[in-house]
Amino acid sequence: MPGTNLTREEARQRATLLTVDSYEIDLDLSGAQEGGTYRSATTVRFDVTEGGTESFIDLIAPAVHEVTLNGDPLDPDEVFKDSRIALAGLLEGPNVLRVVADCAYTNTGEGLHRFVDPVDQQAYLYTQFEVPDARRVFASFEQPDLKATFQFTVKAPSGWTVISNSPTPEPRDDTWAFEPTPRISTYITALIVGPYHSVHSVYEKDGQSVPLGIYCRPSLAEYLDSDAIFEVTRQGFDWFQEKFAYQYPFKKYDQLFVPEFNAGAMENAGAVTIRDQYVFRSKVTDAAYEVRAATILHELAHMWFGDLVTMEWWNDLWLNESFATYAEAACQAYAPQSRWPHSWTTFANSMKTWAYRQDQLPSTHPIMAEINDLDDVLVNFDGITYAKGASVLKQLVAYVGMDEFFAGVQAYFKRHAYGNTRLSDLLGALEETSGRDLKTWSKLWLETAGINILRPEIETDADGVITAFAIRQQAPALPEGAKGEPTLRPHRIAVGLYELDEDTGKLVRDERVELDVDGELTAVPQLVGKRRPDVVLLNDDDLSYAKVRLDEQSLAFVTEHLGDFESSLPRALCWASAWDMTRDAELATRDYLSLVLSGIGKESDIGVVQSLQRQVKLAIELYADPATRDALLTRWTDATLAHLRSAEAGSDHQLAWARAFAATARTPEQVDLLDSLLDGGTTIEGLAVDTELRWAFVERLVAVGHFDEEDIASEHERDKTAAGERHAATARAARPTEEAKAEAWAQVVESDKLPNALQEAVISGFVQTDQRELLAPYTEKYFEAVKEVWGTRSHEIAQQIAVGLYPSIQVSQDTLDRTDTWLTTAEPNAALRRLVSESRSGVERALKAQAADAAAS
Numbered sequence: 001m002p003g004t005n006l007t008r009e010e011a012r013q014r015a016t017l018l019t020v021d022s023y024e025i026d027l028d029l030s031g032a033q034e035g036g037t038y039r040s041a042t043t044v045r046f047d048v049t050e051g052g053t054e055s056f057i058d059l060i061a062p063a064v065h066e067v068t069l070n071g072d073p074l075d076p077d078e079v080f081k082d083s084r085i086a087l088a089g090l091l092e093g094p095n096v097l098r099v100v101a102d103c104a105y106t107n108t109g110e111g112l113h114r115f116v117d118p119v120d121q122q123a124y125l126y127t128q129f130e131v132p133d134a135r136r137v138f139a140s141f142e143q144p145d146l147k148a149t150f151q152f153t154v155k156a157p158s159g160w161t162v163i164s165n166s167p168t169p170e171p172r173d174d175t176w177a178f179e180p181t182p183r184i185s186t187y188i189t190a191l192i193v194g195p196y197h198s199v200h201s202v203y204e205k206d207g208q209s210v211p212l213g214i215y216c217r218p219s220l221a222e223y224l225d226s227d228a229i230f231e232v233t234r235q236g237f238d239w240f241q242e243k244f245a246y247q248y249p250f251k252k253y254d255q256l257f258v259p260e261f262n263a264g265a266m267e268n269a270g271a272v273t274i275r276d277q278y279v280f281r282s283k284v285t286d287a288a289y290e291v292r293a294a295t296i297l298h299e300l301a302h303m304w305f306g307d308l309v310t311m312e313w314w315n316d317l318w319l320n321e322s323f324a325t326y327a328e329a330a331c332q333a334y335a336p337q338s339r340w341p342h343s344w345t346t347f348a349n350s351m352k353t354w355a356y357r358q359d360q361l362p363s364t365h366p367i368m369a370e371i372n373d374l375d376d377v378l379v380n381f382d383g384i385t386y387a388k389g390a391s392v393l394k395q396l397v398a399y400v401g402m403d404e405f406f407a408g409v410q411a412y413f414k415r416h417a418y419g420n421t422r423l424s425d426l427l428g429a430l431e432e433t434s435g436r437d438l439k440t441w442s443k444l445w446l447e448t449a450g451i452n453i454l455r456p457e458i459e460t461d462a463d464g465v466i467t468a469f470a471i472r473q474q475a476p477a478l479p480e481g482a483k484g485e486p487t488l489r490p491h492r493i494a495v496g497l498y499e500l501d502e503d504t505g506k507l508v509r510d511e512r513v514e515l516d517v518d519g520e521l522t523a524v525p526q527l528v529g530k531r532r533p534d535v536v537l538l539n540d541d542d543l544s545y546a547k548v549r550l551d552e553q554s555l556a557f558v559t560e561h562l563g564d565f566e567s568s569l570p571r572a573l574c575w576a577s578a579w580d581m582t583r584d585a586e587l588a589t590r591d592y593l594s595l596v597l598s599g600i601g602k603e604s605d606i607g608v609v610q611s612l613q614r615q616v617k618l619a620i621e622l623y624a625d626p627a628t629r630d631a632l633l634t635r636w637t638d639a640t641l642a643h644l645r646s647a648e649a650g651s652d653h654q655l656a657w658a659r660a661f662a663a664t665a666r667t668p669e670q671v672d673l674l675d676s677l678l679d680g681g682t683t684i685e686g687l688a689v690d691t692e693l694r695w696a697f698v699e700r701l702v703a704v705g706h707f708d709e710e711d712i713a714s715e716h717e718r719d720k721t722a723a724g725e726r727h728a729a730t731a732r733a734a735r736p737t738e739e740a741k742a743e744a745w746a747q748v749v750e751s752d753k754l755p756n757a758l759q760e761a762v763i764s765g766f767v768q769t770d771q772r773e774l775l776a777p778y779t780e781k782y783f784e785a786v787k788e789v790w791g792t793r794s795h796e797i798a799q800q801i802a803v804g805l806y807p808s809i810q811v812s813q814d815t816l817d818r819t820d821t822w823l824t825t826a827e828p829n830a831a832l833r834r835l836v837s838e839s840r841s842g843v844e845r846a847l848k849a850q851a852a853d854a855a856a857s
Contacts, residue, residue, distance in 0.1 A: 004060065004083040006132065007373040008313055011143040017052050018141065020148040021045040021094075022180065025138045028155045029193055030174065033123045035114055037062055037102040042139040044097045044148075048090045056084040058135040058142040059101060060111070066100035083135060099139035107755035108794045109262040111136025112191070115755070117259070119219035119721055124194035126258040126273050128266055131314065132374050134186040142186055145312045145420040149180040150189050163192040163215065165269045167252050181269065182249070183418045185310050190268035192256045199226040203237050208247060210237070213254040219721060220257070220279045229255065232293045236300040239335040240327070245410040249308045249417070255296065259722055260757035262796050263381075264295045267302030267324075274299070281723060282692035285652035287607035290340045294328045301327035304413060312420040314377040318367050319423055321381075322389025325351065326397075329390070345568040346607050347394075348542045351387040353576055353611075356547060357583070358383030359451045361841050362481035363834045367392060368423060368446045375831045378795050391545035392445050398492045398543045399441070400434035407433040441490065448487040450478050453547045454517065454539060456495075456554075460532045469527040471495075471517050471538060473546075481837060491517040495524060496540030496570060497533040500557075506566040512540060534561075537570055548577050559595055563602025571599075572608055579615050582623060583845060585852035589624040592616070593632055597639055606652045613640075613660040621769040622811060622842075623849035625857060637664045641673075649686025658687055662696045666770065671706050691719055695727040703734040703768050726761040733765030736774060741766065745778065748801060749785050756796055763804035772809055779807040779815060783822045790832045802832060806839035811846040819843075 028039040044057065060083050064076040067085055079086045085099065105114035105125070111133045115124050127137060134140045154162045155175045162168065162176040165184070169177055181189070196215040203210040212233060214226045233255070241247060250270035261275035278292045301324040311320055329351075332343035340346070358364065363382075367389045371377045397405045408430035416425060423446070427438045452473055459468040471493075475486035497511040510533060513526050535554045539546060550558060558574050565571040578595055581587035587595075596612050603609050620632045640661040647654035665674050676682035677689055678697045689697070698715050701707040709732070716728040733744035744766045748759055767775070782805055790798045807815055819840040823833060 004132070005373050005375055006058070006142065008315075008371060011145070011313060014055055014141065015143065015145050017048060017050065017055055018146060019047045019049055020141055020146045021047065022149045022151065023138070023140070024151045024153075026153045027137070027191070029125065030155050030157055032105070032114065032125055032160075032193065033157055035105050035123070037104050038112075039100070040103045040138050041100045042098070044099075044139065044141075046095050046097070046141070046148075048092050048095060053090045054086070054088050055090060056086050057097065057099070057139050058083055058132070059085055059099065059139040060133075060136045061101040061103045063102040064099065065102070066098065068098040070095055070097075085139065097139070101139070103137055106136065106794070107260075108797050109260055109756045110794055110796055113258075113260060115259040115722075117217055117219055117722060118725060119217075120195075122195050124196065124217055124259060126192045126256065126261075127190050127268075128262065128273065129189060129268075130187045130266060131377050132187075134189060137191075140186045144185040144187060144310050144314070147183040147185050147310070147418065147420065149183055151180040152176075152178045152189075152191060154178075154191060154193065156193050160194055161196050161198070161215075163190075163196075163213075163254055163256060163271055165190055165250070165271050167211065184269050184307060188267060188269045188307050188310075190266075190271040190273065192258065192271065192273065196256070197221040197224070199224065201226075201230050203234055203248075203253070205238070205241075210248055211252040213252070214257070215254065216257040216276055216279050217259065220276060220281070223279050223281050224257075225280075228289070229296065232296050233300065235335045235338065236297045236331055239331045240301060240304065243406045243409070244304050244413055246304060246308070246413045246417070248303060250303065253300075253303075255299075260755055262756060265299045267299045267306055269303065269307045272299040277723075281721075282690040283655060283688055284692075285606045285610065285656055287346075287610055287652070290332070290343070290346060290607060293340065294332065294343070294346075297328040297331050298324045301331075305409075308418060309413060309416045310420050312422050313371065314374075314380075315369060315371040316421075316423055317371070317377060317380065318369065318385045318389040319426065321386045322367070322393050325386050325390035326393040329394075342568050342605065344542060345572045345605055347390075348569060348576060349572045349605075349608050349611050352391060352542070352545070353579065354383040355387035355391055355545065356451060356576075356580060359388060359449070360479060361838045362479040363838050364449045364479060364482045366447050366449050366484070375829065379799070379831045379834055388545060394542075395445075395492055395544045396430075396438075396441070400430060400436050400438075404434040405430065444487060444489045448489075449482060449484040450475065450486055451545070451547055452487075452489055452491070453549060454491070454493070454544075455549045456536050456538055456551045457521075458532065458536065458551055458553075464532045466527050466530050466532055469524040471522045471524060473517060473520055473522070479841065488519060491539075491544040491546060493517055493538060493544045493546075494540040495527070496535075496537040497527075497530070498535040498537060498565070498570065499533050500561060500564065504566075505564060507535060507561055507564045507570075508566050509540070509570070514543075517544075537573065539573065540570060542569060542573060547580055548573065549581075550574070550577060560598065562595065563599030568605045568608065571603065572605070575599075575608060575612060582615075582619055583849065585623075585845075585849045588853045588856040589619045589849070590628065590632060590853070590857075592619055593636060597635075601643065606656060609653060610656050613656065613663075617660075617663055622809070622846040623853060625850055625854040627854070628857065633664055633666065637661065637666065637670060640664065641670070644684065644687075649684075650688075651686070654684075654687055655693070658684075658693060659696055662693075662700045665700055666704060671701065671704055674701055675706065691723075695719070695724075695731075699727065699731045699734055699765070702731045703736065703765075703770070705736045707731075708735070722757075726757055729758050729761040730765035733762045734768055736768070736771055738774065741771075741774060741778070745781065748805070749781075749789060752793060752797070756800070759797065760800055760804070763800060767804065767809065769809050775807070776810060778805070779810055779818060782807060783818060783826075786836070787826050787828055787832065790828065798832075799835065802835045803839060806836065808839055808842055811843055811850060813847065815843050816840060816847070 024043040026041040064080045067074040135142045165181045166178040197218045198215045201212045257276035265274040305323045306320040329343045329347045332340045412429040455472045457470045494514045498507045538548045582592040644657040712731045
């Protein structure tokens with residue numbers, strides 16, 4: 001939105017001038033059931049520390065009624081403009097500001113979001129303030145380093161519940177008066193308001209007692225598996241408090257599953273909000289439970305790293321998110337009685353592949369990104385900020401030692417509790433505990449962009465004995481448009497030597513060598529004189545962040561035996577290498593498909609299986625030579641059906657194969673089978689076609705023209721819930737007709753009435769890879785509309801449209817040319833330019849892969 005930006009320099013100047021003591025925030029939400037606006041009254045107490053008598057406070061509101069500074073009334077019409085209230089005549093020392101405004105409920109997932117549940121017709125509210133949206137609810141100095149205490153008083157409809165960062169008080173006359181919080185940043189304050197269902201427990205250990213709560217809408221209560229959620233939460237409390245040597249810093253811990261949430265979750269202090277799709281209405285695979293547990297642990301880790309100790313400015317956002325991402329995986333891997341000790345396999349399979357993809361885009365940037373203003377940070381919640389940063393932290397732990405790492409973290413928390421820090425504060429603590437000089441490491445890993453490739457160079461004699469072994473490190477050129485230079489970096493890696501055990505048929509690690517790789521070529525003399533194994537795997541145990549290639553002999557062996565690795569992590573690393581080679585046009589799509597089909601049947605890790613299913617579908621639809629696409633789709637879909645029929649009854653694998661079959665079913669026979677599975681005419685032992693699986697079948701049957709509006713309406717009638725409404729919207733947008741596409745486009749682009757979740761659902765249905773010709777006219781429509789959309793919608797809504805409706809499936813030179821013309825002539829701001837350039841990069845990569853695939857045939 002125009003006029004809502006804040007620069008780093010402005011924030012630095014304001015932090016130099018001000019220290020903030022407290023906020024008293026009084027909200028009248030008694031009319032929330034009807035929506036519209038609500039009264040917000042804020043009293044802020046702050047000091048002017050040095051020089052200057054002018055500053056500003058942030059607010060986004062339809063109307064401001066009162067501004068009083070140190071008892072003197074200011075004219076709201078004069079001092080309030082865009083998102084700021086100008087403050088002149090500040091006193092040296094204590095100041096008191098009061099602002100009374102009308103603020104607006106939103107349906108975008110930003111500020112105070114309002115949702116009406118179609119099941120009970122009740123409204124449910126929650127706040128989402130990261131990055132700069134507390135100012136949508138109350139007047140605030142909206143930057144992370146101006147911490148204060150917050151005291152909320154909220155009037156709500158009778159019978160509703162109000163939850164905030166402080167313990168929930170008993171209401172009086174439907175008014176909830178919370179005690180002040182500790183000193184925290186504006187963006188982690190929270191309010192969740194409505195007739196929510198709740199379950200309560202307590203975390204108790206060594207005299208410590210922390211009240212725990214779990215909340216969701218009543219319409220989801222029957223599906224809420226609170227015991228499992230509490231179990232993961234308690235494991236996180238145990239492990240984090242031991243590793244951090246600092247007790248949980250807030251008075252209670254609530255987890256609130258809320259509707260239409262844009263992200264996975266948000267680390268509000270003591271009141272974590274989580275998307276309520278994590279309350280599973282239907283059978284899901286264990287991979288979904290693992291992801292939910294990772295989300296729970298990620299937000300819990302933030303209570304220390306992010307909430308207790310907070311970044312000074314958003315250029316250290318990566319450290320918040322990377323630390324929590326590393327901590328979630330480490331807790332799952334190492335905590336006693338963890339259900340997912342294989343979490344590093346999941347990390348390699350999901351987080352690393354996300355990071356590798358992001359690091360090869362023209363928008364790649366150093367982990368420690370340069371964040372000049374809010375527009376910069378809003379598009380920086382990316383694979384580098386989360387996944388590459390966490391990967392590098394994992395390497396840092398290997399580099400300094402885990403005990404030394406956590407000793408440094410413990411000192412960091414004690415030294416900076418309830419304060420703000422920079423990266424140098426953490427690195428300084430780690431240098432003290434490890435004895436390592438981390439300045440060079442930081443410069444090479446955190447302040448440069450791009451990715452390295454590691455390749456083994458092996459020589460053997462006639463008897464198969466290794467006579468020379470070295471690791472070659474390459475620094476490929478950065479993508480066109482990216483800033484920086486290719487950089488060779490120091491890596492701490494392991495080399496694994498694997499042999500096929502003839503008795504068990506398993507690939508087993510015979511030996512492991514851990515070493516530092518630095519420079520262009522690193523000799524590994526420890527392996528000279530040993531017999532050449534079946535497979536040599538660089539970066540075994542996934543210690544470092546690098547693209548890894550197999551030597552020719554290992555690749556040939558793995559092609560036949562990838563599914564035979566005894567452990568899941570080396571399998572995941574080989575799968576990831578093969579996928580990366582496919583994306584880089586080094587491995588033809590048909591060969592990638594053959595590799596997957598030869599090994600996926602032996603893959604026990606369900607998360608890896610589901611990733612492979614998604615990647616094969618993507619490869620065929622975008623990277624394969626269009627002339628062979630139909631044949632490859634037929635081969636793949638036949639295989640999905642065969643695996644579906646042969647999978648163990650009721651297993652996770654059976655469910656995953658049912659979804660994979662539904663995703664690409666296309667021949668009359670396949671479509672008829674889907675229809676028959678849906679109506680019960682055909683059954684497969686153990687396969688429960690429950691609510692979510694039904695919708696997966698319906699959406700595919702609609703997309704191929706087998707079902708129409710009447711069928712969608714009938715299915716929606718069976719599922720009159722918010723989730724059912726979203727699925728129906730997706731299905732309607734997926735109909736293969738010009739009228740359906742025009743209707744969907746108008747809903748999203750020509751109107752701003754759809755809430756965030758429904759807009760996302762419509763975009764998901766609109767883009768169908770087997771409807772390329774039908775969607776071709778929308779390439780030009782996209783470029784005609786996207787800049788205006790960006791300038792007139794909220795950030796979350798605009799980003800959904802800019803990314804979701806870019807013509808990514810129109811893989812052609814014409815799409816690249818049209819994008820280049822728009823980038824040159826439209827003069828988009830930096831954030832929109834970045835998103836469109838990233839999408840363009842995907843088309844360019846697909847075009848190269850298609851050409852390579854055609855040449856290989």
